[in-house]
Amino acid sequence: MKIPATLLGIVIVCYSCSSTNMMSLSVTEPALVSLPPAAKTAVVVNRSRAADDSRTVDAIHRTVNAESIQLNAEGSAASVTGLTDALISSNRFASVKALTNLDLRSYATGEFPVTMSWDTVEKICRDNHADLVFSLELFDVQSQVPLAIMSMGRALNTKVNTGWRIYDPASHSVLDKYVYYSNISIQGGVIANGIAMLGHKEEVIKAGHKCGESYASRIIPYSCRVSRVYFVRGNRDFIIARRMAQAGDWNGAGKIWHDIATNSHSRKQAGRADYNMAIISEINGDLNGALTWAQKSYEVYGTPWALSYINILQQRQSNDAVLRSQTELTSN
DSSP states (O other): OHHHHHHHHHHHHHHHTOSEEEEEEEEEEOOSSOOOTTOOEEEEEEOOSBOGGGHHHHHHHHOOOHHHHHHHHHHHHHHHHHHHHHHHHHTOOSEEEEOOSOOOOBOOSSSOOOOOOHHHHHHHHHHHTOSEEEEEEEEEEEESSOGGGOOTTOEEEEEEEEEEEEEETTTTEEEEEEEEEEEEEEEOOSSOHHHHHHHHHHHHHHHHHHHHHHHHGGGSOEEEEEEEEEEOOSSHHHHHHHHHHHTTOHHHHHHHHHHHHHHOSOHHHHHHHHHHHHHHHHHTTOHHHHHHHHHHHHHHHOOTTHHHHHHHHHHHHHHHHHHHHHTHHHHO
8 A cells, every 4th residue: 555655645746846737718719611701691401302213213222211201301301490590590691591492302312412503503592692502412311220120128229411511602612511410319118119200200300400500510610628838836926926827816927927027037937937928918819919928938948838839829820810701790
């Protein structure tokens, strides 16, 4: 028992002697897909239904019957609704509507179809005063076993695949092509299979709606937590500033670090204080100021961590330029 106790003591001493602490802050990242800032209206269409002359192929490939066709129709409609609702909630567009009266078909058999013709895309946009078309191109339900032979106590595992494209008629370009899927499972039991099938249908519809909501996240900026390291050792003032930072008084800690950066005769302490001032600037949203402090810390004093932090800040500046273009409509 002496060895673990000794190791524990070493860990405690090393932790207490660490020259840095870890903190986190929230940053807003640009959306994964950038849309044209001028695009203010959008429509959502369902193109996942197979054309008549492909149904024979589908029947051979996936044993499609009347029930599965209806299931796909209701599930894909839920996906369109999920995406439409999420786009409206995002406030990215001045207008978003789902077009449920269009009879769009594809020759898909569980795969992405070829893109729509630009004549079709332009007509949809012209008739509905839309700038972009969000299209559900694929909706496919894959179960391990047919519902009809679902046995007591056996789970039915199903994968719901949805495939999406975003069409921009102004540039004749597909802005995004992506697949979202959801896995669902329903347990067999003494309940009649007819009831189990009903439950399966409800789960497929829920999964379809969820996939639509999830796809919207690709065009919406998002917040995340990121970690930063700051220096807490140097002299007595560093200790006081550390306590302030731990208590959430970052402005108070910043005043101490600024004083050290300006007046300290120790190059090591001045470099650490410069680095910490970069952290304070980032917390306050001043990326240019943060970069200036971090560059001074590295270039003048060679402070550890400073060079990697410079790269992080430069990437954040690049991301913020993209973010401003993505949120231009909302801010206006």
